[in-house]
Amino acid sequence: MDNSRLLARVDRLESIEEIRQLAAKYSLSLDMRDLDAHVNLFAPDIRVSHEKVGRIHLKAWLDDTLRNQFTGTSHHLGQHIIEFKDPDHAIGALYSKNEHECGGEWVIMQMLYWDDYERIEGRWYFRRRLPCYWYATDLNKPPVGDMKMRWPGREPYDGAFHELFPSWKTFWATRPDRDKLPEVAVPAPVEHFLETMRRGAPTPKIRVR
Template sequence: MDDKLLHRIDRLESLDEIRQLVAKYSLSLDMRDLDAHVNLFAPDIRVSRELSGRENLKAWVDDTLRNQFTGTSHHVGNHIIEFDDPDHAVGVLYSKNEHECGPEWVIMQMLYWDDYERIDGRWYFRRRLPCYWYATDLNKPPLGELKMRWPGREPYHGAFHDLFPSWKEFWANKPEGTPEVAAPAPVEQFLKTMRRGTPAPKIRVR
């Protein structure tokens, strides 16, 4: 079997494992199996400026789930995965989520910007950057600005569009006549092309 075919098989297997990884994230989180959940991340996963490792991640997730949500359900959708090399990849994943928050039922639309790494033959999350469009009570459409509306908190911006400059460019520049069309993005650089070298947004912790 030649090297090119082996590379293609490895890529297909990696794509499937990464897609399984994000599905396992949702199930383990919603079923509160925190050991299964944190084992989806690299062993030295960074949790904060001072803390790293799965033990610290488990403590943070436990505190978040126990104090904010009675129950949750995460529904993953669109998933784009691109490889930097055979053992490192990035991805964008849509997620539609539901949260029981005491007397309110909060629905959310968001996306994750993911970094994946293969360590000792298995794929893990190296980082997940959550970018939120809205969170609001089921009976209160999130119209207008500051669409992140959690019970007992002031509304805030969720950074859903901040990864991609095209959002602001679209609204700032209405073309006159027939618009030009840029060249297609190179293979494995669709996301990088859309990002246009912009820094990752700072996300407010909910």
């Protein structure tokens, strides 16, 4: 193996680890309410809304959200798949199981983050973080049935947990012929597992909790 290929492989491994640390730092800084540490995990020109760009606006939005909705939170990370578009851009899917103290209720949540990462001046940042929710409900109220997003004081609604991947709807919309063995698709390339599963689906619009 020539030196350039070896350096590229080392760089890829170091990038994967830095991105995983980025996700872990996101949870810790959010739960400990260190908003400066938190917003500095995002690109300096992070888009917060159609009109607002930058970490200062992200910090203001976070401060308002965290003070008015939650007494405390705890984010527990699960599996993390990372794929690279080029040496300085990557995407990722990360599971998260979260707990929230909301006044007199304890709300549990299952979700995944759909992330875009960018390396800027040698350091990895979140370029975009899309929260796709499956359910949110009081600890003592299992979210069985439709509209699993059940925040205190709000009407229930559907999350976007399954909208990233068309296979969910396809699975339930079709019935296999039990007299025939199913066909198996060609395995996805190692670096394109997520994009293959996405099958060109549009990015869902997330309802703010």
